[in-house]
Amino acid sequence: MGLEFLAIEKQQRINEQIRISPVRVISADGAQLGIIPTDDALSEARTAGLDLVEVAPNERPPVCRIMDYGKFKYQQKKKLHKTHVHQTKLKEIRLRPKTGEHDIEFKINKARTFLGHKDKVTVSVIFRGREMAHIDEGQRIMRHVIEQLEEIGKVESPPQQTGRRLICTIAPK
Numbered sequence: 001m002g003l004e005f006l007a008i009e010k011q012q013r014i015n016e017q018i019r020i021s022p023v024r025v026i027s028a029d030g031a032q033l034g035i036i037p038t039d040d041a042l043s044e045a046r047t048a049g050l051d052l053v054e055v056a057p058n059e060r061p062p063v064c065r066i067m068d069y070g071k072f073k074y075q076q077k078k079k080l081h082k083t084h085v086h087q088t089k090l091k092e093i094r095l096r097p098k099t100g101e102h103d104i105e106f107k108i109n110k111a112r113t114f115l116g117h118k119d120k121v122t123v124s125v126i127f128r129g130r131e132m133a134h135i136d137e138g139q140r141i142m143r144h145v146i147e148q149l150e151e152i153g154k155v156e157s158p159p160q161q162t163g164r165r166l167i168c169t170i171a172p173k
Contacts, residue, residue, distance in 0.1 A: 013054040014069050015042060018062070023054075026065045035061055089119045090169075095145070096126055097137040104141065108148045115153045115172045125166040138166045146170070 021038040028050055033041075038052075045052040045066045053072060056063035091114040093107045111121045123145050125138040142159045146168065153170040160167055 011057075012069075012072075013057065014051050015045070018042075018052060018054050018064060020062055023062050023064045024059070025052075026055075026063065028066045038064075041066075086118060090122060091119050092122045092124060093145075094124050094126060095138075095141055096128070097131050097134055097141065099141065104144065108145055111145070111149055111170070112152055115149065115170065118172050120156065120172070121149075121153065121170045123168045123170065127164045127166070132164065135161070135166070142166055142168055 025033040051069040156171040157169040
């Protein structure tokens with residue numbers, strides 16, 4: 001976002017930076033003031049308490065507008081920010097069958113934060129060694145996590161056993 005905005009800012013010449021004379025001037029209310037010398041246009045902008053901004057430098061004569069440059073920059077930045085689309089990221093919460101209750105609650109709160117940011121969350125229960133004999137404990141943890149996240153997210157893919165992992169994907173509502 002920053003570099004694109006700097007490119008917009010570099011293009012704009014304001015006030016004394018406009019060296020070409022004469023220029024076509026548009027007033028703050030949108031009315032054409034005609035082709036006038038740059039010094040006159042600058043004094044016109046000063047009396048209005050605004051800036052003279054070059055909006056079309058490639059035209060002959062260049063087109064300048066009398067406006068509040070700070071407000072114009074703010075609106076350009078806002079417009080650029082609106083075009084920036086939020087990309088959904090996939091976050092992962094890893095648990096084990098022996099994970100403590102408080103640790104599980106902490107991970108659930110983290111998952112709530114991710115879902116609040118409109119990111120998808122993959123909940124993984126990882127089994128090691130002899131823990132494979134206690135898959136029901138992992139499924140209990142997975143059900144608990146899904147129940148806790150029901151109000152903020154919906155289950156996109158139900159819990160599935162793949163190798164030594166029990167995986168479930170939750171998407172924001």
